[in-house]
Amino acid sequence: MELYPIKFEPLYKYRLWGGEKLKTHLNKEYNKESIGESWEISDVKGDETQVLSGTLKGQTLKQLIQTYKGAFLGESVYKIFGEDFPLLIKFIDAKTPLSIQVHPSNELAKERHNSFGKNEMWYVMQADKDAELIVGFESEISKEEYLKQLEEDTILNVMHHETVAKGDTFYIPTGRIHAIGAGVLLAEIQQTSDVTYRIYDYNRVDATTGKERELHNDLAIDAIDFTYYNNFKTNYKKDINTTNTLVHSPYFKTNFIKVQGEFIKDYSKLDSFVIYMCVSGDFEIECNNKKYSLQMGETILFPATTINVRVFSNKADFLEIYY
Known part of the structure; x- marks a missing residue:
């Protein structure tokens, strides 16, 4: 079967801090409460997303890689990662704040969890008035001072709080303490990893367990x-109608594209899959003489064999992601 642009069936994740914006703002369809994350494209073991439609419907991301190898991932990407997809693509809705957390480096994650590290980025799609993110430290701090603040339950005082608005973007390398604040809806691009160390969680009790969530300060x-x-x-x-560099890291490359009218992308020299995440408006796509549509909150993956993509829109913004 021939490869084609693929939409996957999202996986909806309960989070004690989750809200309703994935449904009200992004038109996601689910019947559960407190859904905090929509995993759009995932190869996490046990959480592999499946093709939504077409001749490949129902196949997992892992099955596609096993069948099509470099034609799907890109030959150079396949040489590095084999049958593992390198990225996890999400939309996140924080009704209340996430825990203060940090992700281990590739080396630590491999040693402790046999996993990739978790370098990631955030693109804010919507934020309530005065909504904020926590990223890094507010000033110079020693390990000893940090531990003292942690012990005295004043760790929030030394974190950097930043009020955010639509379009704000942050790269979060491994090792950087961070948290999404209440009232923020964002797109997240990250390495394929589900390893998170919680540092502080506001002494909250999870209604599903009746207990405070585990911390991982050691x-x-x-x-x-x-x-x-x-x-x-x-x-x-x-x-407008150009490729604007957003975050280029060793783990993924992301560009911001604002379309008004027609925009053409030539991928003939790119040896990688490409993902579009629509973060505002909606647009039509023409690829291999077939048409597809994407609206805010939808994601589509183009296999590495894709040569040209034509995009049409009155007004839309999307993130372009590849390895």
């Missing part, structure tokens, strides 16, 4: 980067 202390940075937000251009 593991986290060796994972934290205590370096102070004076700027965390990503600066980028928003020029």
Whole structure:
């Protein structure tokens, strides 16, 4: 069977901090409460997304890679990752704050969990008034001072709090303490990993278990980067009908594209799969003489064999992601 642009069936994840914006803002369809995450494209073991429609309907991401190998991933990507998809693509809705957390490096994650590390990025799609993210430290801090603040339950006082609005983007490398605040809806691109060390969780009790969630401070202390940075937000251009560099890291590359009218992408020299995440408006896609549509909150993956993609829209913004 021939490969084609693929939409996957999202996996909806209960989170004690989840709200309703995935449904009200992104038109997701589910009947559960407190859904905090929509996993759009996932190869996490036990949580592999399946093809939504077409001749490949029902096949998992893993099955596609096993069948099509480099034609699906890109030959160079397949040489590095084999049958593992390198990225996990999500939309996240935080009705209440997430825990203060940190992710281990590739080396630590491999040693402790036989997993990739979790370098990630956030693109804010909507934020309530005064909504904020926590990213890094507010000022220089030693490991000893950090542990003292943790012990005295004042750790929030030394975190950097940043009020955010639509379009704000943050790269979160492994080792950087972070948290999504209440009232934020965002797109998240990350390495394929589900390893998180919780540092502080507001002493909350999970209604499903009746207990406070586990903290991982013994593991986290060796994972934290205590370096102070004076700027965390990503600066980028928003020029119309062009490819604006957003976050280019060793783990993924993301560009911001604002379409008005027609825009053509040539992938003939790119040896990688490509993902579009629609973060505003809606648009039509023409690829291999077939048409597809994407609206805000939808994601589509183009296999590495894709040569040209034509995009049409009155007005839309999307993230372009590849390895």
